[in-house]
Amino acid sequence: AGHGEYTSILVSQPAPGVSQITLNRPKALNALNSTLFHELNAALRTLSTDDSTGCVVLTGSDKAFAAGADIKEMKDKQFAEVYKGDFLAHWTELSGFRKPIVAAVSGYALGGGCELAMMCDIILAAPNAVFGQPEINLGVIPGAGGTQRLTHALGKSRAMEIVLTGKNFSAAEAAEWGLVSRVVSEGGVVDEAVKVAGKIASKGMLAVQAAKEGVNAAYEMSLTNGLHFERRLFHQLFATNDQKVGMNAFANKEKAKWTNS
Ligand code: CO8
Numbered sequence: 001a002g003h004g005e006y007t008s009i010l011v012s013q014p015a016p017g018v019s020q021i022t023l024n025r026p027k028a029l030n031a032l033n034s035t036l037f038h039e040l041n042a043a044l045r046t047l048s049t050d051d052s053t054g055c056v057v058l059t060g061s062d063k064a065f066a067a068g069a070d071i072k073e074m075k076d077k078q079f080a081e082v083y084k085g086d087f088l089a090h091w092t093e094l095s096g097f098r099k100p101i102v103a104a105v106s107g108y109a110l111g112g113g114c115e116l117a118m119m120c121d122i123i124l125a126a127p128n129a130v131f132g133q134p135e136i137n138l139g140v141i142p143g144a145g146g147t148q149r150l151t152h153a154l155g156k157s158r159a160m161e162i163v164l165t166g167k168n169f170s171a172a173e174a175a176e177w178g179l180v181s182r183v184v185s186e187g188g189v190v191d192e193a194v195k196v197a198g199k200i201a202s203k204g205m206l207a208v209q210a211a212k213e214g215v216n217a218a219y220e221m222s223l224t225n226g227l228h229f230e231r232r233l234f235h236q237l238f239a240t241n242d243q244k245v246g247m248n249a250f251a252n253k254e255k256a257k258w259t260n261s
Pocket of ligand 1: 029031032067072087110113
């Protein structure tokens with residue numbers, strides 16, 4: 001659906017309701033340059049209004065999810081230029097995408113690559129996944145969530161150690177620390193992500209979007225405000241047809257046929 005002109009990503013539909021975006025700059029280990037990010041944003045904008053997409057899988061290659069922002073593209077930039085142009089601010093567009101995104105991470109997810117995975121809603125890791133925020137080795141710091149989302153996920157001491165030393169961490173550590181849902185056996189991470197995404201896409205889209213909003217609110221609000229927000233979302237779903245469909249189907253021992261209305 002109009003995705004054919006991309007040079008740095010691939011877009012496919014591996015299962016009903018599921019769209020897959022594959023980062024595709026293999027020679028640069030999927031380093032995130034401006035072309036790639038503009039294409040990623042454009043693809044997501046198209047998918048956001050595509051009723052046949054209920055959930056998105058984001059992945060890279062076996063060797064690299066993404067080895068970070070493109071260092072060669074960034075190395076000669078000056079302060080005035082990055083400040084005036086709000087350099088890389090468009091990276092955050094993905095975090096405002098309202099359908100769920102499942103990241104399937106194999107190989108390197110470093111710097112901006114780790115941050116990109118953390119902007120997704122669910123992360124599944126291959127056994128060879130390597131996470132890290134090596135920016136300190138480049139004379140800078142993480143700029144797209146590495147000091148924030150990583151700290152939320154790992155706690156202060158672990159996040160500090162990773163951000164200050166620039167050392168990588170493994171798939172097993174990421175799972176133990178709660179950054180990823182789980183480690184999927186070798187070769188299976190994309191298939192598993194498509195399966196999870198397919199399951200999500202089989203639910204009513206309105207409830208799915210409300211659930212995503214609710215969980216994300218836990219990162220922005222106090223507990224009292226978050227619980228209030230959750231209850232209002234819950235109440236609102238009684239204005240949808242799918243609430244009637246889902247509850248009547250249960251009462252009648254039938255499978256719900258969602259109308260997304
Ligand atoms: N940028 C540009 N090119 C890259 C990058 C990158 N981040 N990573 C790898 N490449 C290129 C290499 O230059 C090489 O190209 P060439 O063949 O032309 O020399 C090719 O990819 C293959 O890489 P290697 O030969 O290095 O492969 P290895 O298997 O030996 O090593 C590593 C793999 C360990 C991943 C290594 O490539 C590496 O250390 N890469 C850099 C990792 C890094 O520092 N990432 C952080 C970048 S900074 C960042 O992401 C900041 C985000 C800020 C966001 C701000 C938002 C506001």
